[in-house]
Amino acid sequence: MKILYIAPKSPAPVIDGGCFAMMECLKGLSTIAEVDGIILETYKHPYTKESERILGQYLRKQTVVPMKTEVNPAGALVNFIRRRNYNLSRFKSDKLYHIIAEKLREKYDYIVCDSLFAAAQLSHFDMQELPPVIIRSHNVESEIWKLHASLESSVMKRFYLRQLEKTLRKEEIDILNKAAVLWAISEEDRSWMLQNTQQKNVLLLPVSVDLHPEIQVHYDRNSFFHLGSMDWKPNQEAVQFLVKKIWVNPEVSSFKLFIAGSKSEHFKFYNSDSIDVVGWVKDSNAFMAQSGTLVTPILSGSGIRIKLLEAMALGIPCITTALGAAGIDVEKSGIQLAESAEAFTETILKFHENAGLRQELGEKSRDYILKYHSFESCIAVIKETLEG
Structure with missing residues (x-):
């Protein structure tokens, strides 16, 4: 079995919770199939020699695509006017489209997108012509921005955040609807997807966490x-x-x-x-x-x-x-x-x-x-x- 795995940032080295969750997913996939990876390199998560070494243990091939994901006021304004979501637009480019198209000349059994942002570019393809797409969702992204908007005290910022949430929700649901399978990270997210999308094939895939029986917890510490x-x-x-x-x-x-x-x-x-x-x-x-x-x-x-x-x-x-x-x-x-x-x-x-x-x-x-x-x-x- 062959899988094309797409990550919105380098999962390695593990420097935050998102990287941790991606690495655990990738480890699981590699025990079952041969996995090729398209890794998006961002300014917050550069792809390094250490990234290559770690990911090489789980990926047969690694294709790294630099992406300019820094916030750009002009880009944000253009997307706001066009009523497109700026968060997702930063993970799309003509270069990435052509790289994915080129990779898909190889025969893959599945495409696994590790997060909504990893799946963003696929909205430019005819999903019916692709191998079955699995989206592993780390969060319900539009719900995050809904909460941000509710907590914002500035009227203008709250208005902008609500527009971000509305456009993100529309595109998020559209992308999720096109997948063959959704992997939800929590039961709450799974319930949201079943209620708000047309998807029926939504499975709960929690983050796996290693136990460390060799580490002794000091319960006498009252700090x-x-x-x-x-x-x-x-x-x-x-x-x-x-x-x-x-x-x-x-x-x-x-x-x-x-x-x-x-x-x-x-x-x-x-x-x-x-x-x-x-x-x-x-x-x-x-x-x-x-x-x-x-x-x-x-x-x-x-x-x-x-x-x-x-x-x-x-x-x-x-x-x-x-x-x-x-x-x-x-x-x-x-x-x-x-x-x-x-x-x-x-x-x-x-x-x-x-x-x-x-x-x-x-x-x-x-x-x-x-x-x-x-x-x-x-x-x-x-x-x-x-x-x-």
């Missing part, structure tokens, strides 16, 4: 931490919420809070006796295992939080919002939810005082990952799709 890339707005909001809404509370301010992740060093001004901005950590699993309880008050954004899943796989106790736990069965997972500063404070106090509770809920989270996010369970879904 707290936040880990995530700080060039992502929801993580910036989460850290600001922790620092300005919770760690100012005298009941909490004596507890240790570690802040780590890519670009977090830019927030060193938050350092204090109780707050330690660690910066980027080389071994995130080792860091999490010895840093206590994960606190991640996600207030915006969409999709599965990969760092949350990785923490759960280790057996780390976690406190987050309902939005942060999107795609996860809260009752089965052991995750604790809090929606306000008061609720976070109450839960933090409860965790700080009880090592037994930290261990009980952390182990429950690890069992959940083993059951619902193992590599084997995800491979089964891929095999079901490709082999019938």
Whole structure:
């Protein structure tokens, strides 16, 4: 079996949750079929020698296509006037069209597009003449922009964001309708696709997460931490919420809070006796295992939080919002939810005082990952799709 795999950015090296999810999908595909890849190179995710080395373990051939995805005000205005979605337009080009057309002269059994953006260019083809197209959806993209618009205080910006959401929703549904199969990353996204598109063949394909039984979690640590890339707005909001809404509370301010992740060093001004901005950590699993309880008050954004899943796989106790736990069965997972500063404070106090509770809920989270996010369970879904 031969598959043409299209990624909207280099999945390797893994520098964020999107890369992580793509790599896990690619690993699964490569266990079943020969896979050729078209990798779009962007300014945020350059294709390097390290990319080539890692991807070479899973791809038979690699075709790299540089794309100019930087935001351009003139391009945004033109697309706004034409009522086309600017987000998707940045992942289309004549060059990419011809490269895909050339690759399709080879006989492939399937085309797998890892995200809506990877599938954007295919809207310029006659989908009936292509091999069956599978779109692996990382989020319902238009829902993200709907939320952005609802949270925007500026009237003009809110108007523009609502137009982006409307055009994106129209094009998103059109692209999803043309696929042979959709792989949804969460049950919530799967339900949305079944309700809002004409698709009937929508399968749940969660992100697979490795367990690390060799790593010992220190449940005696009654500290707290936040880990995530700080060039992502929801993580910036989460850290600001922790620092300005919770760690100012005298009941909490004596507890240790570690802040780590890519670009977090830019927030060193938050350092204090109780707050330690660690910066980027080389071994995130080792860091999490010895840093206590994960606190991640996600207030915006969409999709599965990969760092949350990785923490759960280790057996780390976690406190987050309902939005942060999107795609996860809260009752089965052991995750604790809090929606306000008061609720976070109450839960933090409860965790700080009880090592037994930290261990009980952390182990429950690890069992959940083993059951619902193992590599084997995800491979089964891929095999079901490709082999019938």
